[in-house]
Amino acid sequence: MPVKFIKTVNKSTFLDPANNFAPKTVNTEVRYDPLTGQISRIFPFRKLILHRHDWTPFVEESKQKFCPFCPAVVEKVTPKFPADIAPEGRIRVGDALAIPNLNPYEKHAAVVIMSSRHYIPMEEVDVRLMVDSFRAGLEYLQRSTGADPDGARYASVNWNYMPYAGGSLIHPHLQVLAGARPCTYDRHLINASVEYFKSYNSNYWTDLIDAEIKHGERYLGKTGRVHWLSTFAPRHVGDITGIIPGKQTVDDLNDSDLTDLAGGFKKIIDYYSRCNIVSFNAALYFARREDTGFTVHARIVGRFTIFPLVGSDITHMQILHDDPWTVILPETIAGELRALF
Ligand SMILES: [Zn+2]
Known part of the structure; x- marks a missing residue:
């Protein structure tokens, strides 16, 4: 079982102004994602104290403005799909409504308006x-693949909850994409998973679950079929991975899988809320049937700002160097979150 959790600890020394300029050594970690080898930096020396950001003024202001997703106008102002995708115009499931994205950034781009409610607080x-x-x-995604097999080969479902996470409208919505080629990170995940399978005749994702269970420090538990891990090499604060063994494509998930997945998300979102992490990004990653070795999984990360209202948690490290970082050890997150699973 070749899943390896590799990290290096850097010791940095400076003369500490808080202690009469005596030498002080600080540890930071560089971790390597066991699948892709991508670096993640962890600066656990800083205690992250987040003050709860109150969205109320934003929400109230947004109610005064025009919201295209609210029930009074949604039928009039949002686009409809062509007949080959949806003869009924828009795809409704319960209170959720999938519509075309008016500003597409992939060949097939939809928005799922998650609810008729304009604002849903995290705890709800x-x-x-x-x-x-x-x-x-x-x-x-399934209809897009059916209508355009070559143009809708690689897909993802994405969620930016509230403005810190890039959500441009308060009204809760998902971003759903399919294109001829995968996103850059998705391509790394898929290629590395396929290579791993070819090399070891074994599925990386089930090996990862086994390795994390054996290791113990980051395994959180299961919701139905879905296994949850505090990610070894995090892409951001509170990075949690949910793996659905045996599933590979957008056709494979049944409603029971989705219920298991949502059950885990609910626990993590409640945990974020308790920690005053009031915004998050989440994604579901898929591959194609021929990408043997890939497994459908979800990723969710917390988003925050250290300064209320302005400021950002994205720096030169992510934007200009492609190195994600976090200030909380995944093992610390796991210790706190495991109790909810
Ligand atoms: Zn609205």
Whole structure:
């Protein structure tokens, strides 16, 4: 079982102004993702104290402005799909509604309006809301693949909750994409998973689950079929991975899988809320049937700003060097979050 958790600890020394300029040594970690080898930096020396950001003024202001996703106008102002995708115009599942993205950034780009409610506080995000929304997204992806097999080969379902995470509208919505080629990171994941399978005749993702269970420090538990891990080499604060063994493509997830997935998300979102992490990004990653060795999985990361209202948690490291970082050890997150699983 060749999954390896490799990290190096850097010791940096400076003369400490808080201690009469005596020498002080600080440890930081560089970790390597066991699949892709990508670096993740961890600066655990800084205690992250987040003050709860109150979205109320933003929400109230947004209610005064025009919202295209609210029920009074949604039928009039949002686009409809061509007949080959949806003869009914828009794809409804429960209270969720998939519509074309007016500003597409991939050949097939939809938005799932997750609810008729304009604002859903974190603690009210529930399993039903997520299951219906994911199902609407998957339905769109399956129809896109059917209508355009060459142009909708690689897909993802994405969620930016609130402005810190890049959400441009308060009204909760998913971004659903399919194109001829995978996104850059997705391509790394898929290629490395396929290579791993060819090299070891074994699935990386199930090997990762086994390795994390054996290791113990980052394994959180299961919701139904889905295994949850505090990610060894995090892409951001509170990075959690949920793996659905045996599933590979957008056609493979049934409603029971989606319920299991949403059940885990619910626990993590509640945990974020308790830690005053009031925004997050999440993604579901898929591959194609021929990409043997890949497994459908979800990733969710917390988003925050250290300064209220302005500021950002994205720096030169992510934007100009492609190195994600976090200030909290994944093992610390796991210790706190495991109790909810
Ligand atoms: Zn709205």
